[in-house]
Amino acid sequence: MPDEADILAPSAPSCLIGNIAANQGCLRLPRKGRKGRACLSTILTAAASRMLENAQEDLSDMQISQGDGVQPVCGRCSKSSRPCRYAQHRSATIAFRHSRLSTLVAQAEGFTKNDKIDVSVSTQPPAPTPVVTETTQVSSTSLFPNEPAVSALPADDRALPHNAIRYPASESGEAASSPSFPRNPYTVSPTAPIPRPGLFYRHAPRRLTTIEGELLQFFVQNIGPWLDVTSPERHYTYTVPRLSLQCTLLHTAIMACSAHILRLLNPERTELSSEEDKYQSTCINLLIPILNDVGSAVQDEAVLATITILRMSEQYDEYHIDRQCHLVPGAFAHLDPSAQASTRTGGLLQATFYSYVRADIRMAILGRCSTKIAVSSWPLDESYPETGADWANRMTWLLVHAINHCFGRECPGLLPRAQLDELIDEWRSNVPDTFEPYYYEEQERDSFPVIRLLCSWHVVGLQFYHTAKILLASHFPPSPPHTTPDTNINTNNILTYHHHLKTTILPHVHALCAISFSNDHFGCRINASHCVAMGAQFLTGRGDQWRVIEYFRMLGTENAWPSRACLDMVGMEGV
Structure with a gap:
């Protein structure tokens, strides 16, 4: 049976009885002058007696920790000449940090927080509990019979x-x-x-x-x-x-x-x-x-x-x-x-x-x-994007509308073209500063500058932005006064279209190619290979055309990416 000295020991408690004493906090003494003031020793004795009674009642059904870690009998129990008992760990308990994924999998399989966990008490010291890191797959234990264990x-x-x-x-x-x-x-x-x-x-x-x-x-x-x-x-x-x-x-x-x-x-x-x-x-x-x-x-x-x-x-x-x-x-x-x-x-x-x-x-x-x-x-979605990836996804969806305006004019549900043009321009004006290149360098023997961006979603967002601008500008060029807005390229206005090509289309083509050539993330390369092929049709310089051809050959040689259709598209006239 533990004594008062054991309970009131000033050292940091780690076994059950020490924890109970520590959890009581500091004993509050009656203020000076209050009637019925008791002496300090009387208060301490009464408090110790109450804590001992509570400890004896709860000892049988509470989990007992390892005390100071000495096995098989901890130092406190040895000093007080009392039995030292340890809680037996349930084998089905998995030690990992929970992710929401593991929680949802557990709920999908019928596990709830109300499931009772029985903890038995043994006189043998517990085996050391293995620590499972986030990247470790647990294969031998599970919270459910014959169910998979889910790593965090x-x-x-x-x-x-x-x-x-x-x-x-x-x-x-x-x-x-x-x-x-x-x-x-x-x-x-x-x-x-x-x-x-x-x-x-x-x-x-x-x-x-x-x-x-x-x-x-x-x-x-x-x-x-x-x-x-x-x-x-x-x-x-x-x-x-x-x-x-x-x-x-x-x-x-x-x-x-x-x-x-x-x-x-x-x-x-x-x-x-x-x-x-x-x-x-x-x-x-x-x-x-x-x-x-x-x-x-x-x-x-x-x-x-x-x-x-x-x-x-x-x-x-x-x-x-x-x-x-x-x-x-x-x-x-x-x-x-x-x-x-x-x-x-x-x-x-x-x-x-x-x-x-x-x-x-x-x-x-x-x-x-x-x-x-x-x-x-x-x-x-009309809500304001919160992250760079949100901005990239927004431009992805705007490009879908642009494609259907150019290749499927009967498609229902399209944004009006004027509104689409406005939304695309607003996207570029309001996009976060993180979409700006962290490195830019003009090339002496290459008309395509080096444009490097921080993240893949920055690359994708700008690739799709320039693609949308190229598609809309090439399919809906400025119309002469005697034509309607939906009239295709008027061959009688070659000079007008040439000016439109040089000032409106080619800047986006060069930017699209430069971004795609400068960033070696293969996901971004294949994401824009078809976009580059579409835009490269408007390139007039022989050196620029060969640079694009080399790019597609590199994708095929190094990454086995199919590029025949892209190479064929580069050789086509018009869009």
Whole structure:
């Protein structure tokens, strides 16, 4: 039985009884002159007695810590000649810092904060608790029987939702708001529970083979950053690979995409062809029945991310043989309408959406046709962008409107052209200073200056800005007094058009090419290869034309990026 000296010991307590004494704080003495004032010793004795009684009552059902750490009997218990007991740690407890992703996965699998955790008491010292870092995958323990353990994400990934429809409840009990991004009017409630196929998640984290490890590493180091050009959170670099360890659909998509691109970069590695075919077949067989269940499948981020990854692989085919099987027009057609169209970043779903839009833009420019995604279903977000990535996404959506004005004039839902011109000019006037180059240098033997920007989304935003200006200026040149605004280039006014070309179009062409040539982020290069090809048609200098041709040959040689359509476009006349 502990004594008063043990309880009132001045040293910092670490065992249970010492903690109780410390938590009492300083004893308050009666003020001088108050009636019934007791002496100090009486007060201390009474307080000690009360604390001892409370400690004895709570000792049996409270967790007892390790005291001063001496095992098997801590120093305080040895001094007081009392049994030293330790709390036995529950084996299912995982020591990591929680991200919002892991919380949402847990909620999706039925785990709630109300689940009771029984803590048993043992007379044996506890085994040391392993510390799991954020980048460590926990494979042996889980909060759920036969369920995958979810590793935590980096601090900048903690705002990532896992499922686009099932949102966690807030502290007030209300459902949290859904991610804000372009919405379609045909969908179900964002809080409705969504059934998921058994093959979709619900399996333990896989152990990768040697070839799978290589393919996943290639995805993390290359393909993920290419898809994350407007995602500061780098969802395809961090989040998607980790989800793939527990999601067969994502895993097979990543393996197929990586094997395909690696095979193109290393033609001598013939074994990659069979790996690609194997994973591609498995992924498609899983994806088709999921897509047939339109009511639930397309609302899950993993399904949409899978489509995006497959589309990335598909884009490595030359334009004339690209079947666009995974540029699915209705991929985002069944999301909830609770929010207006938004350019805000902040989720895997939005990163996937804008990756899809950029792929759609590429095919529209190469094919000189309207985009597949219907602009009428996604009204422009009128809120003020908050981050550089938000500004880049806003220009992405303005470029979609510009493309449809130029190549699909019957397309409903377009912004009026005058308003679109105004919005594009306002974008350039109001864009943050971070979009200004940190390095600029004129070249003596090259008409394209060196223009270097800090972030990939700065590059993408300005690439799309200059592309939109080139498209609109070339398709809607200033009209002579006797023509209508929609009249095409009037061949009787060659001098007028030549002046328009020199003063309005070519400055944007040179800026677009200079930005694309100066920044070596491959995601930005492939993002604008078609834009450069479209703009390079207006270049008149032979040296400038050869510089563009060398650029496309470099993309094909070093990165296996298909450039035949771009080279053909450079040789075409007009837009």
